Amino acid sequence: MGRLDNKVAVITGGASGIGEASVRLFAREGAKLVIADLQDERGRRLAEELGSQVIFQHTDVSQEADVQEAIDLALSMFGRLDCMFNNAGIPGPGGPIENLAVEGWDNAMAVLVRSAYLGMKHAAPIMKRQGSGSIVSTASVAGMQSGFAGHAYSAAKAAVINLTRSVATELGESGVRVNCICPGGVATPIFGRAIGLDAEDAERSAGTMLMALANIQPLQRAGVPGDIANAALWLASDESSFVNGHALVVDGGITCGPMWTA
Numbered sequence: 001m002g003r004l005d006n007k008v009a010v011i012t013g014g015a016s017g018i019g020e021a022s023v024r025l026f027a028r029e030g031a032k033l034v035i036a037d038l039q040d041e042r043g044r045r046l047a048e049e050l051g052s053q054v055i056f057q058h059t060d061v062s063q064e065a066d067v068q069e070a071i072d073l074a075l076s077m078f079g080r081l082d083c084m085f086n087n088a089g090i091p092g093p094g095g096p097i098e099n100l101a102v103e104g105w106d107n108a109m110a111v112l113v114r115s116a117y118l119g120m121k122h123a124a125p126i127m128k129r130q131g132s133g134s135i136v137s138t139a140s141v142a143g144m145q146s147g148f149a150g151h152a153y154s155a156a157k158a159a160v161i162n163l164t165r166s167v168a169t170e171l172g173e174s175g176v177r178v179n180c181i182c183p184g185g186v187a188t189p190i191f192g193r194a195i196g197l198d199a200e201d202a203e204r205s206a207g208t209m210l211m212a213l214a215n216i217q218p219l220q221r222a223g224v225p226g227d228i229a230n231a232a233l234w235l236a237s238d239e240s241s242f243v244n245g246h247a248l249v250v251d252g253g254i255t256c257g258p259m260w261t262a
């Protein structure tokens with residue numbers, strides 16, 4: 001018995017990092033799913049590896065038509081939609097506020113916030129008709145506290161957290177739950193780019209990232225994609241059926257405050 005038997009999911013950003021780990025875990029737990037990502041080669045390879053229960057769809061999550069198409073594909077191929085996992089993301093621009101270009105700000109908002117809104121908007125009518133569903137978005141501890149990331153990224157993730165709460169109060173009466181996850185530092189390409197490694201280096205330099213993260217997280221280790229995938233699995237499954245409007249912090253304790261030194 002899988003924990004997601006007979007369930008259908010769309011996972012955005014499913015070609016890499018947290019999304020890829022979630023795709024693998026959801027599939028292992030019995031879900032049928034659509035990987036919605038910009039990275040065609042990685043996404044297709046992953047779908048092929050996992051077999052006919054997994055389909056790849058080229059998707060730019062900032063574009064309404066693309067998000068709708070990915071959801072429509074899940075519906076037409078598998079007949080329902082039980083979990084919309086709005087997970088795709090980018091690091092966002094860094095630097096002082098006076099140098100933050102409007103283009104960088106707008107792009108961060110489009111990829112990080114508009115995407116979650118679009119996923120919720122197009123999943124909601126299907127899930128309301130079914131009378132059930134779980135919408136999960138990947139926010140960040142950067143949306144709860146300052147200092148973890150650039151201004152645009154932090155603002156965008158805070159927006160995802162409150163969008164989650166707002167929509168949860170609307171869809172609850174239809175049996176649809178809306179939650180988000182706030183990861184701390186997780187060793188993935190996005191984190192590598194945030195600390196100045198290019199995407200390929202980031203994957204090769206997992207050791208460097210793990211060490212950088214271990215030094216600042218009370219559990220003394222970096223998060224790994226599977227840590228967040230496990231949280232997503234729980235929120236997608238019926239095990240969390242009374243959890244709604246929640247921002248689930250999965251951060252090794254980094255938001256507890258400064259490291260204990262006494």
Ligand code: NAD
Nearest residue numbers: 013016017018038060061087088089140183185186188190
């Ligand atoms: P990642 O770079 O491994 O994965 C991000 C995925 O999103 C990639 O596959 C990428 O192709 C895809 N993507 C980017 N822009 C897209 C777009 N416009 N349309 C479709 N797909 C797009 O990074 P990750 O760490 O797995 O990131 C997943 C989520 O976790 C993001 O929302 C990120 O902000 C969030 N997050 C990550 C960390 C961390 O430390 N890694 C911490 C907190 C939150």
